[in-house]
Amino acid sequence: MAQFFQQFPTVFAALNVGFLQTLKLFICTLLGALPLGLLISFGSMSKFKPLSLVTRLIVWVVRGTPLMIQLLIIFFFPGLVWGKPIWGGGESGRFLAATVAFIINYACYFSEIYRGGIQSIPVGQHEASQVLGLTKSQTFFRVVLLQVVKRIVPPMSNEIITLVKDTSLARIIALQEIIWAGQSFMKGSHGIAGQIWPLFFTGVYYLLFSGILTLLFNKLEKKLSYFKV
Amino acid sequence: MAILEVQNIHKSFGRTEVLKGISFSLEKGNVLSIIGSSGSGKTTLLRCINFLETADTGRITVDGDVIFDSDTQAKLSPREKRDKQLKIGLVFQQFNLFPQYNVLDNVTLAPRLRAKEREDYKKNKKQINAEIEEKAKALLEKMGLSDKLQNYPCELSGGQQQRVSIARAMALEPKILFFDEPTSALDPELTGEILKVIRELAEEHMTMVIVTHEMNFAKDVSDHIVFMDHGVIAEEGRAEDLFNNPQSERLKAFLNNYD
Numbered sequence: 001m002a003q004f005f006q007q008f009p010t011v012f013a014a015l016n017v018g019f020l021q022t023l024k025l026f027i028c029t030l031l032g033a034l035p036l037g038l039l040i041s042f043g044s045m046s047k048f049k050p051l052s053l054v055t056r057l058i059v060w061v062v063r064g065t066p067l068m069i070q071l072l073i074i075f076f077f078p079g080l081v082w083g084k085p086i087w088g089g090g091e092s093g094r095f096l097a098a099t100v101a102f103i104i105n106y107a108c109y110f111s112e113i114y115r116g117g118i119q120s121i122p123v124g125q126h127e128a129s130q131v132l133g134l135t136k137s138q139t140f141f142r143v144v145l146l147q148v149v150k151r152i153v154p155p156m157s158n159e160i161i162t163l164v165k166d167t168s169l170a171r172i173i174a175l176q177e178i179i180w181a182g183q184s185f186m187k188g189s190h191g192i193a194g195q196i197w198p199l200f201f202t203g204v205y206y207l208l209f210s211g212i213l214t215l216l217f218n219k220l221e222k223k224l225s226y227f228k229v
Numbered sequence: 230m231a232i233l234e235v236q237n238i239h240k241s242f243g244r245t246e247v248l249k250g251i252s253f254s255l256e257k258g259n260v261l262s263i264i265g266s267s268g269s270g271k272t273t274l275l276r277c278i279n280f281l282e283t284a285d286t287g288r289i290t291v292d293g294d295v296i297f298d299s300d301t302q303a304k305l306s307p308r309e310k311r312d313k314q315l316k317i318g319l320v321f322q323q324f325n326l327f328p329q330y331n332v333l334d335n336v337t338l339a340p341r342l343r344a345k346e347r348e349d350y351k352k353n354k355k356q357i358n359a360e361i362e363e364k365a366k367a368l369l370e371k372m373g374l375s376d377k378l379q380n381y382p383c384e385l386s387g388g389q390q391q392r393v394s395i396a397r398a399m400a401l402e403p404k405i406l407f408f409d410e411p412t413s414a415l416d417p418e419l420t421g422e423i424l425k426v427i428r429e430l431a432e433e434h435m436t437m438v439i440v441t442h443e444m445n446f447a448k449d450v451s452d453h454i455v456f457m458d459h460g461v462i463a464e465e466g467r468a469e470d471l472f473n474n475p476q477s478e479r480l481k482a483f484l485n486n487y488d
């Protein structure tokens with residue numbers, strides 16, 4: 001026990017550094033995937049058949065294969081096959097590759113949620129807007145958008161909380177996120193070796209983080225509960 | 230001169246011809262009811278007149294202004310189409326209120342957005358919006374909804390929702406108001422309140438076109454009746470004549486179903 005209290009400050013500091021990287025990956029993924037998903041959803045709903053077919057095919061492949069494989073392919077493929085490691089070396093290269101893989105993967109999931117949300121708005125809402133003389137963009141922003149948001153908050157919150165935990169997959173390309181940081185105390189780091197509790201302790205970070213997000217999403221759902229769609 | 234003139238409207242979906250040349254006209258301040266069995270094309274006709282469908286051929290004139298002409302329609306800008314659209318209003322069977330807005334905002338949304346296109350909007354913004362709100366409140370009072378201004382559609386009965394949607398359509402001051410089976414989505418005990426509202430509008434000489442299955446109501450409230458059957462007008466005439474003295478076999482058979 002005394003040893004635990006002695007090691008704790010060192011481990012805590014190292015885990016915080018790892019968590020910062022986890023958080024960075026999480027935020028960059030959302031910043032990229034939330035808008036990219038909207039573009040992909042417009043592509044998959046396009047009336048131009050070739051575009052919608054290709055988009056849906058890509059979405060199907062990305063959603064149908066493990067994110068871990070996508071990570072490995074995106075990270076190693078350029079170097080191994082083209083002989084050109086495009087990501088650059090070191091931690092920043094790994095972070096870039098991981099972010100790109102996560103953005104593509106999550107954008108595809110988000111696009112399906114957006115598409116479902118947009119298509120679930122009754123056609124009567126568009127027709128009522130039209131006969132009242134609203135323009136297309138007024139109809140989208142003043143009438144449709146908030147109804148879509150209300151509909152997609154529950155599935156989006158599920159997906160975003162899954163992302164919190166999925167960031168740990170970046171460990172596979174040795175991104176120095178929190179799992180990597182926890183594991184380092186098994187082999188030896190900061191003068192501590194053979195300890196597994198730091199790895200287990202990372203779970204507390206995930207729990208707290210996803211717990212806070214759940215609270216925020218519940219708040220948002222409550223805020224939107226004044227109307228029914 | 231007629232305020233509404235509909236000439237030779239044809240509309241097909243794929244190979245099914247749903248409207249086979251519909252023509253009629255309506256005098257200002259009059260009420261026209263369209264009756265006919267389900268599938269005869271009544272909704273499609275209203276949707277063509279309100280631009281929710283594009284008729285294959287035909288011409289529609291409102292108050293001397295051609296709002297639709299199948300020959301030139303494609304050349305109109307979205308803005309021109311909207312201007313023409315706003316000469317007429319439509320009340321839907323399913324109300325189609327905007328769920329995220331309260332009653333007052335449902336009625337004021339379109340007029341407010343419309344007012345932004347006025348040249349003097351920037352200068353008189355406050356006053357314009359105040360006027361819009363006053364007018365909306367007056368309309369809602371007429372609909373008996375003064376105590377519901379802040380309620381959301383999900384908190385209202387079907388009859389109340391339909392009255393909001395009538396106020397919403399009237400807030401844009403259309404020259405003609407169209408109704409597509411305004412009571413069909415309502416419980417029977419709620420239809421009366423809607424019919425009463427429409428009667429009051431008729432007494433104030435609002436020009437209206439009403440698709441309805443309420444035969445007694447149609448007979449009472451209408452000046453003119455159009456009977457549609459399989460995409461054509463099989464018979465039309467003054468309300469009393471048409472109900473008391475139907476000429477065609479098809480209309481006789483149709484009316485017999487309602488006795």
Ligand SMILES: Nc1ncnc2c1ncn2[C@@H]1O[C@H](COP(=O)(O)OP(=O)(O)O)[C@@H](O)[C@H]1O
Pocket residue numbers: 242245247265266267268269270271272273274
């Ligand atoms: N969008 C559409 N596509 C194909 N057929 C349609 C469409 N809308 C209506 N129809 C057909 O047109 C006919 C007339 O329908 P409708 O105008 O709704 O009749 P009513 O309102 O008199 O019941 C029906 O046979 C219906 O199936």
Ligand SMILES: [Mg+2]
Pocket residue numbers: 271272273410
């Ligand atoms: Mg109909």
